Amino acid sequence: MAEFIPLYMFAAVCLLLMLGYPVAFSLSGVALAFAAGGMVTGHFDMAFLHALPNRIYGTIINTTLIAVPLFVFMGVMLEKSKLAEDLLGNMSRLCGTLRGGLGISVILVGMLLAASTGIVGATVVTMGLMSLPSMLKQGYSPSLATGTICATGTLGQIIPPSIVLVLLGDILSTAYQQAQLKMGIFSPETVSIGDLFIAAIVPGLLLVLLYILYVYGYALLWPERAPRESRRIRAGELLPVLGPLLPPVLLIIAVLGSILSGAATPTEAAGVGAAGAMVLALAKRQLDFRRLREVMTSTTEVTSMVFMILIGAAVFSLVFRGFGGEELVASLFERIPGGVFGATLVVMLVIFFLGFILDFIEITFVVVPIVAPVLMAMGVDPVWLGIMIAVNLQTSFLTPPFGFALFYLRGVAPASVLTRDIYRGVLPFIAIQLALLAALALWPGLITWLPNLILH
């Protein structure tokens, strides 16, 4: 029975996490309790934990991860300086007369905002506070409005430069090297964050396009549930509307472009992006000492939160390994019928359900290092796997009754919006997500084509 201890540990963590104590410490606390028990009964060797200081130090000196605080700063600055709100206002004036125009502008702004923050909770809450009232006021049905906002909020994970893609890229590249070493390849290829960013573009834009088509189609079929603005925009009004739209859009494009073209490392681009966001806020007269301090404080808090989860997950995975968890997972995978396809499908299902209790960051740090090397050794492409995980989790976060995005939106939605409306509203978007997942599985080229084109 001792060989199943890693599974019991996993189950215990999932259960105890539900109590609500911070994830980073629950993960490591449960693992330590198991380690202590294992040492008493002779199933666990303390030596495994001695790798911990070096792991933590490795995180400190990992130059790619420096992009995390910098991107967080950029996102928080854009959000707090009300740039996003202006964006939405301008965009909806621009698209207001189109059928479903307001909904479409919410999707477009969400995409840009997502690209700048990359944190689900932040995007859903911001979009919810910003756009839900105006959508309801204009007569949008609550279910269409909330569904659009939830779905758009989860875009942050897939649209680069998202923070989770930075973290996922780091983990995948380690896993990929492990897998190749096990296969006897001693000059392993690597996966870079740039690879993941590029690979995410086509699936991300496809999603945005499908969302827009859905909202547009809905507005055609039920115009009364997605009314448009009656007033047409005159040509003379176009400039003042378009003008303020440009700077933040250009900033995000510049940051992305410099990473994708290989001109700058993600860290450099993020640093310049953070400085650029400050300049934009300053130009808008939205930056004073107090706001700067707020942005710096919340950057510190988000960064600490992320890296404490990383450390908690490191403790968990060391104990998991000490109990023979890696061998257990590998042997379980061999028993799954259907070879690579079967194993990948099972992993995707497990991740989907884990998405109900764990956020993207935790899954990246806890689950991916366990399953990814095994899958890659079976021949799964690392970049494809990364994007599949991202879209899969995005779907998970939308799925009632546990999806994260739904909770976040429920938290900021007025009482007049029923929880049932939110659930009903996200269903079509879940269908879109599943369709995209199936398409990505059938035609992996949708993911791998662009990176191959640009990088080779």
Place this chain on the structure above:
Amino acid sequence: MPSPTLAVERLIRALEAVTRLAGAIAIGLTLLLILATCAVVVMRYFLATGSIALQESMSYMHGAIFMLGAAWTLRVGGHVRVDVFYRGASPRAQAWIDVAGGLLFLLPLCALIFWLSWDYVLSSWAIREKSNEGSGLPYVYLLKTLLLIMPATLMVQGVAEILKNLLFATGRGGAHVGEKVEPL
């Protein structure tokens, strides 16, 4: 003779002073990190030079941000929770969960990291460990000391949180998770 509650509250304030100090340093470093990154970029792309010491300083700042900021983040309730049930629980039940979690999960973790890192950090101090790069920063031993400072400060704030929640749960006042936290 002051009441025990008052004494505990005074202790909490003293513990949190440590957290504030560490947090203030971390928060200040975020802006410095951006400036350093921009300096590296300007040097590389416009002046075609580079400074290994400056690049390494980015890692120092990055590390210090989250290692020193962890305790502050605990104080403001910034560590993410699975709040499916927690959110719906009564404030008193939440406080008890935080007391139990602090005692059973947080404090043992801090003790373990501190204990495991002790020799690791000391051996780095013994040789005044420098960067592997000739022109790098000669302060690797200071950077590694973060491995002791993080668990120590987190433990200090962890004790403060446990005390606060105990006061709250037993109806003796005290602030509850992240409430009434004034900004730095």
